[in-house]
Amino acid sequence: MEETKSRRPVVAITGASGYIGRNLMAELKKHADIIALSRNIDTKENEEHVTWRSCDLFSLKDAEQALEGADYALYLVHSMMPTSKLTQGRFEDMDVILADNFARAAEQKQVKQVVYLSGIIPEADRLSRHLSSRLEVENILKSYRTPVTAIRAGLIVGPQGSSFPILAKLVKRLPVMILPKWTQTKTHPIALADVLNSLQKSIGEESLYNRSIDVGGPDVMTYRKMMDITSKVMGKKRYAVTVPFFTVRLSRLWVSVTTGTPKSLVYPLIESLIHPMVADPAKSVKGISDGKIPFREAAENSLKENRKEQPSILARLKPAPVERNVRSVQRVTIPNGRDADWTARYYIKWLPKLLRPFVKVETTDRYLYSLRPAFMKRTFLELSYSKERSEEDRALYYITGGLLAQVNEGERGRLEFRKIPHTNQCIVAVHDYVPAMPWYFYQYTQAFIHLWIMNRFKAHLEKDQWTLRRSSQLQPES
Structure with missing residues (x-):
């Protein structure tokens, strides 16, 4: 994304108050004007190069108003956390509505490009609900005339977010960890800073239009290995035993209870861990796919940043007021x-x-x-x-x-x-x-x-x- 002499590009960010959105906005506002979109902006204040707009993406009219004047748009939302007092339905079906409204609005407002942060999609006969939804959202966004760039990431290592804080919470709370077989599955973690770099470099890059790009850090490892490294970074001695009988269904309940994380968030994530989540070299782009920060360094940085912040590591995962x-x-x-x-x-x-x-x-x-x-x-x-x-x-x-x-x-x-x-x-x-x-x-x-x-x-x-x-x-x- 290049800043022209006449004006700065205008970038709309959905989920701007979320984990990825906040960090991305801090970088982008250095050379772009930001339209920060969130359901609730009562506590938000406009600042130089940042304008907040209230937006409920379940409403097509809201989406159209939100993207007014945007050159580019980043799609960083999902619906795994309920926003109504009573919600009937599956998160996958709600994600369809959010993505379709966003894509329709982007087309109508002649947005030049949509950048979507998705997940790595492995080759499998049957994907988990979470990954199936990510792929379906990607396909819906691409069904309209606005060019789409999908950045597919695995486990993002940062001080907040979802997956890494859950892993860190398990290591912190369990001196002895009984690990199910799926913890031997390989994954491709990537540091938050590397994800932000991939997203920034994708904005306005026409060679990446209508492409899906896998991104990952320099390390490929199992979940058990990540837990082992995290325990060493924390300075805690942990004992782990792998067992074959701990099913995914039982694991998701155990993780939710142990970490205090809502089931609506934990269940889809744990169900996806049966799949190897490793970036495909055939879907790589030099300078975008190749994260530089090793997992250990990313874990150290994340835990250090978390200690500086209040509330605690999973506080932002609690359901927002409905x-x-x-x-x-x-x-x-x-x-x-x-x-x-x-x-x-x-x-x-x-x-x-x-x-x-x-x-x-x-x-x-x-x-x-x-x-x-x-x-x-x-x-x-x-x-x-x-x-x-x-x-x-x-x-x-x-x-x-x-x-x-x-x-x-x-x-x-x-x-x-x-x-x-x-x-x-x-x-x-x-x-x-x-x-x-x-x-x-x-x-x-x-x-x-x-x-x-x-x-x-x-x-x-x-x-x-x-x-x-x-x-x-x-x-x-x-």
Whole structure:
């Protein structure tokens, strides 16, 4: 990335308040103007060359506003930590929404390049959920016209973050470590400083557009070896015994309990440790892929920096304060050739068939739908189709009324259907929904019923794929 005589380049950083984002911003602002994006900026202040913008990437409108004026954009987010009071759904499906919104916004705002910090993707018949999600996000980002550079890193060694602090916490707390077989898996750690160097050098480098690049440090070693070196750096004598019966499922629970790290973060990471995470020489670029800092030095620096900082090593991994709303995200398989708009209209026609004779769906006009009980005139839920914000691959309905929803000024509850690019899968999501009934009662009634309905819809589509492709009887009208 070069600074021209006329102006400094403008770089948008998602997750700017996070571990990688903070450190990257400190380097980039020396020669670029930064748009720092975060969900909550109440405690943030603009400074020279840094402008903070509040951005909820679950909202396409927010993403579009956030990337206004950006030349380049860095994508550093994931959804393994919940942000709503009640979250129904898998992190992989939520990552689809975040990435798709970001890629759509980047294309609309004519961003020159997206740089995505991904993970090393090993050759395997079946990847872990975490790595599958990283690869899916990468593919979604590349499905639009904005050039994408994916920097694929393994375990990043820094004073905070996720993987290395968890490892350090295990070494610190366990004088005797019973290590499962997967700790013999080879990995390719890389120092935080080397990752920051790779990201910086990728920005604006046209030869790297639409490429996936593996990065790693000078050492390739097992997790057990990393634990051994970390214990020596800490000055602690540790004993380790490898056992064959400690499964990944048991390991993730053990690591979560021992380190005090949330399950939502630990489980996906531990599930990925069965794969060798070593950079592929065929995906290397000189000056970007080849980290220079050895693991021992990186571990020493990280632990030294951590001692200077408060709160403690894993404090930043604690869940952020969550909002009082609901997010529910499910993935369904739709017939080949169908899109999100078809799925939305089909769902609205299918729903009263499932719930009859208790619930009816009434159409006031083409764009307003009311769900009401058959024995009452009052509306349970009112959905307003947003013609301006919808298209074939994304259908959006705002929750605009009804007994079951709080609809106040500033609330933006919505139901959306989004087709995943180049697949026959669709995401059905409820965002920012604020229930009207007391929270405890809501959790065990309405929330449970919604999840049951979505599971039935998913099963219905999967069971009747053949029928749906050929039958016109249930086709919703255009």
